[in-house]
Amino acid sequence: MALETVSVARSHGGVQGVYSHASSETGTQMTFAAFVPEHAAGEKLPVLWYLSGLTCTHANVMEKGEYRAVCAEHRIVFIAPDTSPRGDDVPDSAEEYDFGKGAGFYVDATEQPWAEHYRMRSYIERELPGIIADNFPVDLERQSITGHSMGGHGALTIGLRNYERFRSISAFSPIVAPSQVPWGEKALGRYLGNDRRAWQEYDAVALIKDGARHDRILIDQGTADDFLEEQLQTHLLESALSDVQMDATIRMQDGYDHSYFFISTFIAEHVAWHAKALREQ
Amino acid sequence: MALETVSVARSHGGVQGVYSHASSETGTQMTFAAFVPEHAAGEKLPVLWYLSGLTCTHANVMEKGEYRAVCAEHRIVFIAPDTSPRGDDVPDSAEEYDFGKGAGFYVDATEQPWAEHYRMRSYIERELPGIIADNFPVDLERQSITGHSMGGHGALTIGLRNYERFRSISAFSPIVAPSQVPWGEKALGRYLGNDRRAWQEYDAVALIKDGARHDRILIDQGTADDFLEEQLQTHLLESALSDVQMDATIRMQDGYDHSYFFISTFIAEHVAWHAKALREQ
Numbered sequence: 001m002a003l004e005t006v007s008v009a010r011s012h013g014g015v016q017g018v019y020s021h022a023s024s025e026t027g028t029q030m031t032f033a034a035f036v037p038e039h040a041a042g043e044k045l046p047v048l049w050y051l052s053g054l055t056c057t058h059a060n061v062m063e064k065g066e067y068r069a070v071c072a073e074h075r076i077v078f079i080a081p082d083t084s085p086r087g088d089d090v091p092d093s094a095e096e097y098d099f100g101k102g103a104g105f106y107v108d109a110t111e112q113p114w115a116e117h118y119r120m121r122s123y124i125e126r127e128l129p130g131i132i133a134d135n136f137p138v139d140l141e142r143q144s145i146t147g148h149s150m151g152g153h154g155a156l157t158i159g160l161r162n163y164e165r166f167r168s169i170s171a172f173s174p175i176v177a178p179s180q181v182p183w184g185e186k187a188l189g190r191y192l193g194n195d196r197r198a199w200q201e202y203d204a205v206a207l208i209k210d211g212a213r214h215d216r217i218l219i220d221q222g223t224a225d226d227f228l229e230e231q232l233q234t235h236l237l238e239s240a241l242s243d244v245q246m247d248a249t250i251r252m253q254d255g256y257d258h259s260y261f262f263i264s265t266f267i268a269e270h271v272a273w274h275a276k277a278l279r280e281q
Numbered sequence: 282m283a284l285e286t287v288s289v290a291r292s293h294g295g296v297q298g299v300y301s302h303a304s305s306e307t308g309t310q311m312t313f314a315a316f317v318p319e320h321a322a323g324e325k326l327p328v329l330w331y332l333s334g335l336t337c338t339h340a341n342v343m344e345k346g347e348y349r350a351v352c353a354e355h356r357i358v359f360i361a362p363d364t365s366p367r368g369d370d371v372p373d374s375a376e377e378y379d380f381g382k383g384a385g386f387y388v389d390a391t392e393q394p395w396a397e398h399y400r401m402r403s404y405i406e407r408e409l410p411g412i413i414a415d416n417f418p419v420d421l422e423r424q425s426i427t428g429h430s431m432g433g434h435g436a437l438t439i440g441l442r443n444y445e446r447f448r449s450i451s452a453f454s455p456i457v458a459p460s461q462v463p464w465g466e467k468a469l470g471r472y473l474g475n476d477r478r479a480w481q482e483y484d485a486v487a488l489i490k491d492g493a494r495h496d497r498i499l500i501d502q503g504t505a506d507d508f509l510e511e512q513l514q515t516h517l518l519e520s521a522l523s524d525v526q527m528d529a530t531i532r533m534q535d536g537y538d539h540s541y542f543f544i545s546t547f548i549a550e551h552v553a554w555h556a557k558a559l560r561e562q
Contacts, residue, residue: 010505011542066347068545224291261292264349 003135006031012068013038018058021131025123026085027116032128033058033080036136037072046142046278047132048271050080051124051158053149054183055102058082061148064260070268074275077138081128083150085117098183099190105178106154107202109191118191121202124158144274146170148263149227152219153178156204160212167277168216170270172263173225176237177205183231205240217248218273220266222256284416287312293349294319299339302412306404307366308397313409314339314361317417318353327423327559328413329552331361332405332439334430335464336383339363342429345541351549355556358419362409364431366398379464380471386459387435388483390472399472402483405439425555427451429544430508433500434459437485441493448558449497451551453544454506457518458486464512486521498529499554501547503537 006018014037023030039045048071050061058080061067071078084090084104091113093100104120133140145166147155152174159169178184179199188199200206221234228234234250241248256262287299295318304311320326329352331342339361342348352359365371365385372394374381385401414421426447428436433455440450459465460480469480481487502515509515515531522529537543 009538009540009542010503010536010546012546016542063541064344066350066545068542069347069549222291255291257290259290260344261290261297261349264347265291265293268350 003131011035012072014068014072016062016068018062019135023085023123023127025119025127028085028087028090030085030123031058031082033062034132034136035068035071035078037075037077039075039137043075044137044139045075045077046144047077047079047138047140048274048278049124049143049145049147049155050078051106051145051147051151051154052080052083053147053151054083055097056083056151057102060260061263064264065267066264067267067271070271074271076271076275076278077136079128079132081124084120090117099187103150103187105150105184105187105191105202106158107188107191110198111191111193114191120154121158124154125162142167142278144168144170144278146172146270146274147174148172149232149258150175150183153184153204156217157202157207159217160204160207160214161201163212163214166214167280168218168274169214170218170274171220172266172270173221173227173232173258174204174219175232176234177203179203179206180236181231181233205236208237208240208244208246213246215247216277218270219248219250220253220262220270221250222253222258222262224255225258225262227258284412292316293353295349295353297343297349299343300416304366304404304408306400306408309366309368309371311366311404311409312339312363314343315413315417316349316352316359318356318358320356320418324356325418325420326356326358327425328358328360328419328421329555329559330405330424330426330428330436331359332387332426332428332432332435333361333364334428334432335364336378337364337432338383341541342544345545346548347545348548348552351552355552355559357552357556357559358417360409360413362405365401371398380468384431384468386431386465386468386472386483387439388469388472391479392472392474395472401435402439405435406443423448423559425449425451425559427453427551427555428455429453430513430539431456431464434465434485437498438483438488440498441485441488441495442482444493444495447495448561449499449555450495451499451555452501453547453551454502454508454513454539455485455500456513457515458484460484460487461517462512462514486517489518489521489525489527494527496528497558499551500529500531501534501543501551502531503534503539503543505536506539506543508539
């Protein structure tokens with residue numbers, strides 16, 4: 001798989017790059033950002049995946065996330081994929097910011113006209129890890145995952161379904177129960193159809209109720225987040241955890257909103273927390 | 282002077298705001314960003330000014346600068362003004378990224394049609410400090426200044442002309458001798474006219490040759506900066522410093538370019554360095 005370098009820049013002693021490649025899953029050219037810290041020749045570094053939210057590309061967290069200093073300190077490769085397939089051939093719903101391009105919801109769509117290209121689950125779970133392994137100095141035995149909002153949903157569901165692959169899971173202001181909130185009902189209904197049984201594997205709360213487990217989950221949620229009450233509903237996850245007697249750290253952060261001003265405040269703590277899990281032998 | 286709040290968000294324990302106000306200097310509505318760290322009631326904090334480069338607004342450094350963590354740590358207010366007057370009434374040269382809007386060069390223009398609105402020198406030197414003092418918990422006895430590229434030129438020239446106001450001056454990839462490089466010759470020629478004697482107070486190298494001094498100057502310049510050879514020419518400042526036997530710290534940073542990936546790498550060191558000067562009684 002040929003990787004094209006879109007841009008590279010030295011930053012915090014390492015290299016922040018943007019790369020693109022033809023994806024067999026999405027049938028499109030896909031773009032992602034990767035930060036590789038300074039490291040010894042031959043050294044293989046752990047990987048932290050960051051899944052972005054609605055309307056975002058690889059670029060939002062790359063520009064505003066403030067993760068490079070702490071990833072350099074802990075020598076962790078940081079991968080930021082795009083949030084959907086792109087291109088003129090890809091069906092879209094241009095008037096809707098929360099569906100179509102920029103809103104892949106980390107599912108493999110089964111409904112038309114979305115099923116051909118909207119395969120972000122398989123892209124993140126299967127295809128992109130191989131491309132990362134082939135092109136970067138990484139140790140895929142040491143992976144963790146995080147994300148924001150729709151990407152927090154992605155991190156939780158991909159992390160829970162693949163608990164053996166990810167040593168730790170964190171999220172910023174995640175959608176925790178898409179089956180129960182407007183953003184999720186709209187996206188899952190149109191990508192996956194009306195049979196809600198098909199939605200379950202894309203819903204962190206439903207997965208946990210169904211038995212999915214992970215012993216290292218950290219979530220930060222701002223109390224001044226305009227989406228908290230209607231779309232995020234962190235309490236649904238807290239209830240599910242309590243019902244199944246599963247531990248996770250959920251921190252309500254006083255006065256913080258949904259923006260990168262919030263994410264960048266706590267990302268250093270998240271990376272340091274993941275680093276502990278990633279360092280274990 | 283009424284200050285309008287454009288936006289506020291909690292970040293790194295403090296508040297990142299964007300504000301606008303009617304400016305008597307530029308005759309336009311001006312916008313700036315201000316980060317105020319958490320602080321004790323009644324506490325007055327020192328101020329670090331950040332002047333941005335060509336094409337930028339207040340927003341570029343606010344989004345990509347990664348200054349909030351370190352400003353919160355040292356309890357320093359960070360002010361990021363715009364780079365020119367804005368609005369439909371303001372003359373512009375829309376095809377040119379390096380002249381007109383977004384390219385005020387921190388001068389008071391004397392030529393037409395620029396003279397009425399392009400008064401960024403007086404705006405930064407005289408008007409905005411009063412607005413900051415009236416609206417934020419600051420101690421204007423403790424100020425320092427920094428900037429990037431065209432804003433590095435602004436920081437150096439405003440800092441050198443007002444050495445008693447600024448305890449320390451730093452810059453990222455500054456234009457050090459605008460009178461001798463294409464960006465500067467174009468801008469100074471059109472804003473100030475062809476008599477080069479009028480350019481001198483807007484040229485750091487010329488100011489130093491003419492006797493301006495400051496004992497705390499720190500400059501970082503990337504060696505992979507595409508503008509280094511033609512526009513920035515750091516060696517002209519090094520020569521001038523050597524000629525007058527003036528000390529300054531100029532660090533050539535191996536492999537870094539002109540972008541915020543570079544600035545964000547070193548801004549924590551700059552803020553910590555300014556903090557030392559700002560803490561002195």
